[in-house]
Amino acid sequence: MKTKHCQVLIIGAGPGGYVCGIRAGQLGLNTIVVEESKPGGTCLNVGCIPSKALIHAADEFHKLTTPNDIGITTGPAAIDFGRTQDWKNGIVARLNSGVAGLLKKAKTTLINGRAQIEDGKTVVVETAEGPLRITCDNLVLATGSRPMDLPHLPFGDTVISSTEALSLTEVPKRMAVVGGGYIGLEIGTAMAKLGAQVSIVEMADRVLPQYDTALSKPIEDRLAQLGVNLFLGARASTVSQDGVLSIETPKGAAQITADKTLVAIGRAPNVTDFGLESLGLTMDGPFVQIDERCATSMRGVYAIGDITGDPMLAHRAMAQGVVVAEHLAGLPTVWDKRAMPAVCFTDPEVVTVGEMPSDTSATAIFPFAANGRAMTMERSDGFVRVVYEKTSEVVLGIQAVGAGVSEMAGEFALAIEMCATLRDLGDTVHAHPTLGEAVQETAHLALGHALHI
Amino acid sequence: MNTLPIKLPDVGEGVTEAELVEWHVEVGDLVREDDVIAAVMTDKATVEIPSLYDGKIIARTGEVGSVLAIGSDLVLIETDADGPAAAPPDPVEEVTPDPVVVAPAPPKAPAPVAHGTARPPRPENAPVLASPAIRARSRQAGLDLRQVTGTGPAGRITPADLDAVFERGPAPVATKPAKRVGSEQIKVVGMRRKIAERMALANARIPHITVVEEVDVTALEDLRGQLNKTRGDQPKLTLLPILAAALCKAVVDHPEMNAHFDDDAGFITRHAPVHIGIATMTDAGLTVPVLKHAEALGLFQSATEIARLAEAARTSKATRDEMSGSTITITSLGPLGAIATTPIINHPEVAILGVNKMAIRPHWDGQQFVPRKMMNLSASFDHRVIDGWDAAVFVQKLKTLLETPALIFVEA
Numbered sequence: 001m002k003t004k005h006c007q008v009l010i011i012g013a014g015p016g017g018y019v020c021g022i023r024a025g026q027l028g029l030n031t032i033v034v035e036e037s038k039p040g041g042t043c044l045n046v047g048c049i050p051s052k053a054l055i056h057a058a059d060e061f062h063k064l065t066t067p068n069d070i071g072i073t074t075g076p077a078a079i080d081f082g083r084t085q086d087w088k089n090g091i092v093a094r095l096n097s098g099v100a101g102l103l104k105k106a107k108t109t110l111i112n113g114r115a116q117i118e119d120g121k122t123v124v125v126e127t128a129e130g131p132l133r134i135t136c137d138n139l140v141l142a143t144g145s146r147p148m149d150l151p152h153l154p155f156g157d158t159v160i161s162s163t164e165a166l167s168l169t170e171v172p173k174r175m176a177v178v179g180g181g182y183i184g185l186e187i188g189t190a191m192a193k194l195g196a197q198v199s200i201v202e203m204a205d206r207v208l209p210q211y212d213t214a215l216s217k218p219i220e221d222r223l224a225q226l227g228v229n230l231f232l233g234a235r236a237s238t239v240s241q242d243g244v245l246s247i248e249t250p251k252g253a254a255q256i257t258a259d260k261t262l263v264a265i266g267r268a269p270n271v272t273d274f275g276l277e278s279l280g281l282t283m284d285g286p287f288v289q290i291d292e293r294c295a296t297s298m299r300g301v302y303a304i305g306d307i308t309g310d311p312m313l314a315h316r317a318m319a320q321g322v323v324v325a326e327h328l329a330g331l332p333t334v335w336d337k338r339a340m341p342a343v344c345f346t347d348p349e350v351v352t353v354g355e356m357p358s359d360t361s362a363t364a365i366f367p368f369a370a371n372g373r374a375m376t377m378e379r380s381d382g383f384v385r386v387v388y389e390k391t392s393e394v395v396l397g398i399q400a401v402g403a404g405v406s407e408m409a410g411e412f413a414l415a416i417e418m419c420a421t422l423r424d425l426g427d428t429v430h431a432h433p434t435l436g437e438a439v440q441e442t443a444h445l446a447l448g449h450a451l452h453i
Numbered sequence: 454m455n456t457l458p459i460k461l462p463d464v465g466e467g468v469t470e471a472e473l474v475e476w477h478v479e480v481g482d483l484v485r486e487d488d489v490i491a492a493v494m495t496d497k498a499t500v501e502i503p504s505l506y507d508g509k510i511i512a513r514t515g516e517v518g519s520v521l522a523i524g525s526d527l528v529l530i531e532t533d534a535d536g537p538a539a540a541p542p543d544p545v546e547e548v549t550p551d552p553v554v555v556a557p558a559p560p561k562a563p564a565p566v567a568h569g570t571a572r573p574p575r576p577e578n579a580p581v582l583a584s585p586a587i588r589a590r591s592r593q594a595g596l597d598l599r600q601v602t603g604t605g606p607a608g609r610i611t612p613a614d615l616d617a618v619f620e621r622g623p624a625p626v627a628t629k630p631a632k633r634v635g636s637e638q639i640k641v642v643g644m645r646r647k648i649a650e651r652m653a654l655a656n657a658r659i660p661h662i663t664v665v666e667e668v669d670v671t672a673l674e675d676l677r678g679q680l681n682k683t684r685g686d687q688p689k690l691t692l693l694p695i696l697a698a699a700l701c702k703a704v705v706d707h708p709e710m711n712a713h714f715d716d717d718a719g720f721i722t723r724h725a726p727v728h729i730g731i732a733t734m735t736d737a738g739l740t741v742p743v744l745k746h747a748e749a750l751g752l753f754q755s756a757t758e759i760a761r762l763a764e765a766a767r768t769s770k771a772t773r774d775e776m777s778g779s780t781i782t783i784t785s786l787g788p789l790g791a792i793a794t795t796p797i798i799n800h801p802e803v804a805i806l807g808v809n810k811m812a813i814r815p816h817w818d819g820q821q822f823v824p825r826k827m828m829n830l831s832a833s834f835d836h837r838v839i840d841g842w843d844a845a846v847f848v849q850k851l852k853t854l855l856e857t858p859a860l861i862f863v864e865a
Contacts, residue, residue: 332589332592332593332595333589333592334592336585336588338580389607392607392608393606393607394582394607394609417584417585418584418585419582419583419584419607419609421606421607421609423606424606
C-alpha cells in the first residue's frame, strides 16, 4: 500500500474542511484534504448554493407570472426546467473547480476517495488508484451531515430529501413538504413559485418553530399569498404507492396527493461508517464534543462543522476551520465569537444574529412599511428588530424579516461582534435609500428619537 | 453689565480662613445664581460656595490647596446684577444662602485614557465587551481581558485601554518578577493636610512618654456580655463606653490628666467636664468627634452618642462643635489594635489612651495556666507636665478599674 505523511490531514472538503485546508496551507503546514465526492461539501453541491440558484430562478419566473402594479405585462411565461438545472449545475461546477484551485494555490493536496480511520494518526483512503495510507501529526474531522429521514417515510420512490429536490428535472405538479424548517420552506416556496401546488406539514404550531411568532408570521402570510397549504400541528404518517401522503392534523386525518414528498426534518451528523467510533471520542449527544480550539477528547484530533453540533451552518464550519488551522500553526486563536448569523432564504427572508428578546433585555422594532427603499421594491413587509441591554444599551441581538434582508446579516454580526451600542448604530450614517436605514432607525427608536416613524 | 467679586463668605463661627479644595467652575463658564462655584474646607467640614449672581466667570483666585481668608475674593463674575454697592451694607451676611455642608470632595479620578460615558458597571459574568481585534491582541499578549477596565461606550475595551495596560508593565500572567517603575505625586490637601499639620505640631512640641500595660478584661467582658444580653432596644455595648466611664472615674483622682497645656502661654488648664475625643477613621482620614460630658452619661447613653458621632464623622455631617473641645482622647483600632502602639497626643491635651487588641492568653494563676481575656493599654502623656511616676500610677488606676469593673460604678 502506498503511504504518505502530512502535518494536517482533513477528512471532508466541505466549507469547514476546505477552508481549514486553505488556511493551514497558507500558514505553511503540510496539509492534505480527503474528499469522497466533489469539493465544496453539502453547501456547494447539494445545499446553500444550488438552493439559492433555484430560489433565484423561481423568483424570476414568479415575477413574470404574477400581475403587478408597475405596469409590466408579458406574454405567457414558460420555464425549461432542464435548462434551469443545467444553469445551476454550471454554477456548482465553477465553484467546485474554484475550491480545488484555491487549495492548490495554498499548496494543500486534495485527494479524492473515501477515508477510513485506522487510529488517531492514520487514515486509509480508497482512491481510484487503490488504497493510500496517510499518517498525520494532526487529524481534522470535517465530515458534515446528511438529511435525516423518518422511519415511516424512508427516502425512495416519491419520497425525496433536499438533495434530490434540488436536482429535479421537472417541476412537480403537486409537492408535499414534511418539515416547516428553513430547508422545507426554502424549497417549498421555490416550487410554489415555479407553479407546483405545495403543501407543508409542520408538527409545531408555526413554521420556523425555533424562532418567535413575530419572525415566522410574515412568512406564513406570504405562503398563504402564494397559495401554499400549511398544515400546522400536523404529523405525516405514511405515503401510499400512488403518492398520497396521510397526515394527522388537530382537526383529524387528512390526505395530500403529491407527486413528490420532500422530507426536510433536519440533518444528522456523519459520525459513523468511517472508523470514527474506533477513536472513542467523547460525544455530546450525536455530535463530537469539542473545546474552544475545536479539539476533541483525543490529543491531535480536531472536529469542525456539522459533526460538532448546532447551528449547522457553513460559515460556522469555515470559522472553525480557521481556528483549527491557526491553532495548529501555533497562533493563539480560540473560538470566542459573539455573533453567529443565521439566514433563512424564505420569502420574506429571515436573519437572526445574537440574542432573541427576553425578559432581561429590551427590544425595538422598525417596520419596512416606513422604509422608502422597501416600497420601491414592492416589498414593504417585515421589520428590523434590535435586542439590547437596558442599562448599558449594548446591542445583544438583531433580527430582521424582509425581502433581501439576508444582505444585512454582515452588518448585524459586525455590530454584535464589535459590541456596538444603540448609539453606535444610530450615529452610523446609513446610505439612503437602502433597507439598511431601518437598522439605524431601530436604534433611534430605542433611544427615543426615531426620525421616520 | 458689571464685574463683581464673589467673596468667600463666613462659613462658620470663629473661622477666619478656609482651604480651597475644589473648583466647580472654569474661567469662561456661565453660572446661575446658587450654582456651586467652589468647595472650601474649614477645620473639619467641607462647605460648598454658591454663586450670588447669574453671569460669566472671568477670573478665579487661588488654586486648589490654597488657603483663603474669609471675605477675600473667590471669583470675579461678569453679571447684569447690581453689586454690593446697591445691596445692604453687609451683603455677604444678607445675600449668601446657607452654606451647604457636604461630604469631602471625592479624590479626582485619574483622567480616563479615552472618552467614556458614566454607566453602571457591567454585571459579573457578562461577556467582556471588546472587538475581535482587541480580543486577538490580548490573547497574543496572554492578557485576560476581564482584568481590563473598558473606558469606551458601555464599558467597551478600546485600543487605548489595552495600550494603557501594556504601558503599565508586564502582563499579569508574567511569572518573572519585574522591576516596578514610576512614581506618583499626590498633593496633600484638605483633610489630609489638616491631619499632617496637627500630627507634626503634636509630635514636634510634645515629648511623649508612652506606658504599655496589660489588663485582664475577663470580668469586664463577662459584664459586657451580661449587659448586652439584657439590653433590649438599646444599642450594643462595645468596649468604648466602658473605657470612657473608667477614664471619667480615673481622672477624678488625677485631674492633671484631663487638662490642656497652653505651651505658648505657659498655662495648664485642668477641666472639670470630661470631653472625650474618640479617634475615628473615615474615608477621608482620621477625625476626632467629641463625646461631651462623658462623666454625665450612662453606659448606653454613651454608646448611643458614640455611634451617632462616628456616623456623623464618617458621613462628614459632624458639626464643628461636635468635632472640637475634647479634653482627653481615646484611640482604638479594634481588632487591628496590635500588641502595643505609641499614640500621638491630641494637642493641646496632655494624655491619650490607646486601646490594643483583645486576645485570650494563658495566665499563671499560681497553680496552673488558665485562659484569660487580655488586652493591652498604650497610653501616651505629655512628659513636660506629666512625670513618668504619675503616668504609671494613672495607668495602674485604669488597670484596676478595668479588671474589677464594679469599681467604675460604685462610689467608694
